[in-house]
Amino acid sequence: MPVSDLGRFLSAEELRRLGGLQVLAREVVEGFCSGLHQSPHRGFSVEFRQHRAYVPGDEIRSIDWRVFGRTDRFYVREYEEETNLRAQLLVDVSGSMGYGPAGKAKWQYAVQLAACLAHLMIRQQDSVGLVTFDSGIRRVLPPRARPSHLQAILGELEGAKTGGESDLGSVFRAVLPKLQRRGLLVLISDCFGEVQPLLRALAQLRHGHQEVLVFQVLDRDELEFPFREWTQFECLERPGSVRLLDPAQVRGAYLERLEAFRSELRRGCRQNRVDLVELTTDSPLTEALAVYFKRRMQHR
Amino acid sequence: MNFLNGTLLGGMVLGAVPLLIHLLHKRRFRVVPWGAMHLLDSVLKTNRRRMQLEQVLLLLIRIGIPLFLALAMARPVFKSGGMGVSGNEGLLLVVDHSYSMGAGERPGETLFDRARLEAQELTRTAPQGGVFQGVLLGEGGGILLDRPTHDPGRFLEALKRVTPSAGPADLAAGLQAAAGQLEKLREPVKSVVVLTDFQRASFGTADRAGVRTALDQLRGAGVDPAFVDLGARRGGSLHTDNVAVESVEFGSGLAGVGQKLQFRAAVRSYGETAHPDLGVAFRVDGVEKTVVRVNLGPGQTQQVVFEHVFESAGSHRVEVEGEGDGLAADNRFVACVPVLERVEVLLVNGEPSSQALRGETDFAEVALQPFRAGRMELADLLSARVVPVEKFSGAVLGKAAVVVLANVPKLSDPQLKDLEGFVKSGGGLMVWPGAKLDLDWYRGPFFRDGAGLLPLSFGEIQGEPRDAGRTVNVPPQRFEDSSLDFFNDPRNGSLGDAEIRVWHRLVPGKGGADPGKVLARLETGDPFLVGRNHGAGRVIMAATTLDADWNSFPLRPVYIPLLQRLVLGLASGGEPPRNLKVGATLTSFLPAKDAGRRFDIGLPEGGTAVVEAVARDGKAVLEFRGTRKPGFYTVSGPGLEPQHFAVNASRAESDLTRLSAGELEAFSRENGVRVFENAAAFRKLQRERRVGREIWRPILLGVLALLFGELWFQQRVTGSRVSVRGMEKGVLR
Incomplete structure (x- = not known):
């Protein structure tokens, strides 16, 4: 992929720093091409x-x-035997991913992250596919290792719009039959919704010998709930659903609930041996990737 | 409930401000498209009721703050019942001006000064249009003003002129006087405030029944008297140290020219302070004779003895004064000593004897001039001369001031006439019976049914002359006559020491004449000594003998002072006492011709009082009832030798100890009265009763509590109690 295409999503500095990274899968996957990834056969x-x-x-x-x-x-x-990685990028474009200031919404951050990963993997001659979803699967691009495939992925990401409710559990259940070979599944989402169906779906993926990597993308407002005056919260996933309240009064309970939600997700991921990387939209993208891949190297 | 600043209640509308702010906030909100709605929904689902309740409570607190603040600023007063009556106040101050009120560390800081300040406070805080009257609680107290005044300045000025008296407080009398004055007040509100130091010496011995009666009288008039404790500790200890010259005693109370007289002063220290070098001065007629220094420990009493020889006859002033302390009234003790030229006594012996002490007047002759009999150089005040009956006549009277008839059978008519003339002109006569009496003559010309010299007639003889027979004596009794009051003090001897075997019953005549006054009685009730004035003179008749034939008086030590006191009493014409207590009536006997004349009485505090002598019992009597201050009072007038009278304060209040807290509480409980620390406390309670109790303070405290509560509640409602892990910028975890 020409660098100019990737530059639509990443700054030159970010691209420079990405060049030193190597994507290494923790487990050996089957692949058709030789590469840096170890085969179990x-x-x-x-x-x-x-x-x-x-x-x-x-x-x-x-x-x-x-x-x-x-x-x-x-x-x-x-x-x-060294094999090619077969990776599938699952990018959440449900309504909740639309939160954030213009140009820095969560879905935009997710798209940047997906573009980076696709670029890196194709450069390593790995196969990369893309699935965009909300409550159901919107678009599917099957994994390919050709450099021209990156163009298709980026084009798809560029055209993605947020909307609809997210239902990760049903999405994973729908994706699972399409994964005929072992590989890496990268989920980029805020993971909002019911945790238990998501964890059950992750367990099924792990049972199918898929390595799963979850990038949870949150906005700092969702972590800190910094609102003061009376506010009407309008649901991004269910238009017409509004809550008028004094944010200061619910902040404590909200943060408790958020912490419980995150803890439950962390615990579930750990139990299913799923890597969970929590990111905020103000996190430098390349640093987030570096932290993750360092951890992957350590696990190898 | 009433409000002193009712207009400020309008500020309560500010209570609507928090409500308006709340509603405004709910109307003016920002809109946030939100992704994590499932988290918010779960929070709202479980906390909606609590949040609504917290919102309501917080809103109520915020509304309550301006509401209660406005309420406090309106100064609400709470009235518990219909106890108050509004209108002008009649304020009756009962001011203790007993001499303990003069105690204080420095001039101007005495308890009485404090009483004046409290009175000032009471008049200052009295409602406009009130009237004021005062009653003084100390010795010789009374009403402060002739009539109640509307002018507090005049009232305070009158109080300023009052100084602590020299006597103890009489609470019952003071309260009764207050009850009497209360009836004269016509104001709808009446207040009686007693300003006192609650000294134990006065309150511990107060006439409880009298106090209770007086309090009932006051309550009957609708007034609950209040007591202000001037001695209440207010940041310092009360001055309780005091040194008092408690008494000065000197022999028989009479002295002769050239006779050495001994003065025995008792000096006592009250309180806890020692006085290792206390000077005690002795002054005669205003001239300091000597100063003795004594070492006086805490609570100790020391005797100090002074001796003095008077060079001239007349009335002399003696003072014993200790060095000054906080209470001046008892630092000095004054005495008046009448000094006589030698008093001649003519003893008419009815039964002479050549054997020693067998004659009728032998014992009396020795008793009247004991120093001469003992061949001592000391001067006797009395000089006795003995004559047989037959030699008695007007010619032998000479300068005799007193004639004593001892077992004289009878007198001839000329002798009787001379004797009557002697007595009428101011001479003294003593008649002692015996076995040789011609009773017909005594009951006849000598008595004449009371018109003669004898006040009573000699009746039947009682008792047996034999030694083994039944005897009677003179039982302990209170002697009123100045001749015998010397024996009211047991230290001076007791007339009961002697046995009387035989005595005459002394009986009155039938004419209804003045039977005289019984000076002493036997245990049988029969008179032992009877006295009566006769003309300008005086006659004393006894029921038994002058010698030891019928009694053992001559064999007892009391015989000497008995005879001397009787003779001196007769010689002085039965002069009233010259040494008095504060408040006692000063009395002086003057020749009958002085009746109707006015005499000056010099007062110890300066100035003079003018008193008119009145005719009574054949003589002019001068009486003065204004002995309110200790010191010397001097009666003088044209042709009258100045007569001094010594007046001393009672030492009852020298002990400045106050009622203890328990005693004070018991007094308050028993009498149902309230005791206040100061006038302001009384006024506060009075105001609460009349107007109501101001409750802005507790309301303001409530406002403060609401403010803190709001702060705490706000923190509790909105404060973050959860720390969010991994909130640092960058990758989480």
């Missing part, structure tokens, strides 16, 4: 890993006859 790749004693059932062709000639015993050769 040993024995059929170019990079030798180890010898082990033959056991009935091993293919005859995997026996290392040279070793047999020296030792008169059957050993088979095992290879560590």
Whole structure:
């Protein structure tokens, strides 16, 4: 992808800093292309890993006859195969992602983040797909590793508009049958809504050997609830739903509730071995990515 | 409930301001498109009721603050019942001006000065148009003004002229006087305030029944008297140290020229302070003779003895004065000593004897001039001369001031005539019976049914002359006559020491003449000594003998002072006492010709009083009732040798100890009266009763409480009690 295309979403400084990052999957995924990612299938790749004693059932062709000639015993050769990552970016464009000042709304931050990830992965010859959704799936671009595919992804992101209610649980349930191979699922959302259906869906994804990475994008107002005077809150997902109240009076309870919500999400992700990265829209994008990938490297 | 600043109640409309602000805020709101509505909804779902309640409470608090502030500024007064009566006030001040009120650390800071200040406060805070009257509570007290005044200045000026008296407080009398004055007040509101120091010496011994009666009288007039405790501790201790010259005693009360007289002064320290070098001065006729220094410990009494020889006859003034302290009234004790030239006594012996002490007048002769009998150089005041009956005549009377008839059978008519003339001209006569009396003569010409010299007739003889027979004596009794009041003090001897075996009943005649006054009685009730004035003189008759034939008086020590006092009493014509207590009536006997004349009485505080002598019992009597201050009073007039009278304050109030807190409470409880620390406290209660109790202070405190409550509630309602983790800028977690 030409840099000029990515520059529509990222500043030059951000692009410079992104160049030093490497996206490394924590687990070996199947792929069609060689790359930096480790394959779980040993024995059929170019990079030798180890010898082990033959056991009935091993293919005859995997026996290392040279070793047999020296030792008169059957050993088979095992290879560590490097494969391409097959990643699917799930970007939430429901109504709640529309919160934030013009140009700095949550969905805009999510789009920037998705663009960065797509750029990095395609540069590593990984396959990247894109799914945009609200209460249901809006658009699906299947994973491709071709550089021209990035153009398609960016075009799709550029045309995304927020609206509708989010229902992550049903979205994941709908996405799951389309994932025929093991890979990386990257969710970029505020995760607002019922937590338990989301966690159940994550558990199902993990059961399908999908690695899941959740970027939770929040606005600082949602964390601090800084309103003072009487305010009418209008729901971004359900037009016509309004609440007139004294924000100072509910702030304490709201923050308690928010903390409970976040704790529940964190706990669920940890239990399902899902990485959760909480971001605010004022966070520098590249720093957020760097923190995440450092953590991924440590886990490797 | 009433309001002193009712117009400020209009400020209560400000209570609507918080409500308006609340409504305005609800109408003027900002609109925020919000994503995390599911969180808000869950918060509202579980907290809606609490939030509504908090909103209402906060709004009520905010409305309440201006409401109650306006209420407090309107100065509401709470009236609990119909106790108050409005209108002009008749204020009756009962001011303790007993001499303890003169106590204080410095001049101008005495308790009485404090009483004046409290009176000033009471008049200052009295409603316009009130009237004022005062009653003085101390010795010789009375009404302050002739009639109640509307002018507080005049009232205070009159009080300013009053100084603490020299006597104790008489609470019952003062309250009764107040009750009497209260009836004269016509104002619808009457107040009686007693300003006193609650000294234990006065209040501890107060006539409780009298106090209660007087209080009932006051309450009957619709007044609950209030007491203001002037001695209440107000940031300092009350002055209780005091040194008093409690008494000065000197022999028989009479002295002769050249006779050495001993004055025994008792000096006592009250309180806790020691006086290691206290000077006590002795003055005679205003001239300081000596100063003795004594070491007086706390609570101790010391005797100080002075001696003096008077060089001239007449009335002499003696003073004993301790060094000054906070209470001046008892620092000085004054005495008046009448000094006589030698008094000649003619003893008419009815039964002479050649044997020592067997003659009828032998014992009396010794008793009247004991120093001479003992061959001592000291001067006797009396000089006795003995004559047999047959030699008695007007010619032998000479300069005799007193004639004593001892067991004289009878006198001849010329002798009787001379004797009557002697008595009428002011001489003294003592008649002592015996076995040799011619009773017919005594009951006849000598008595003449009371018209003669004898006040009573000699009746039947009582008792047995034998030693083993039944005896009677003179029981303890109160002696009113100045001749015998010396024996009211047991230290001077007791007439009861002697036994009387035989005595005459002394009986009155039938003519209804003046039977005289019984000076002393026997235990049987029969008169022992009877006295009566006769002309300008005086006659005393006894019921038993002058010698030891019928009684043992001559064998007892009391015989000497008995005879001397009787003779001196006769010689002085029965002069009334010259040493008096404050408040006692000053009395002087003058020749009958002075009746109707006016005499000056010099007063101790300066100035003179003019008193007219009145005719009474054949002589002129001068009486003065204004002995309100201690010191010397001097009666003088044309042709009259100045007569001094010494007046001393009672020492009852020298002990400045106040009623203890418990005693004060008991006094208050028993009498149902309230005791205030000062006049302002009384006025405050009075105002509360009349107008009501101002309650702006508690309301203001309530406003403050609401302010703090609002602050706290605001914090509680809007304050963040949850810390949000990971709120720093950048990547969370």
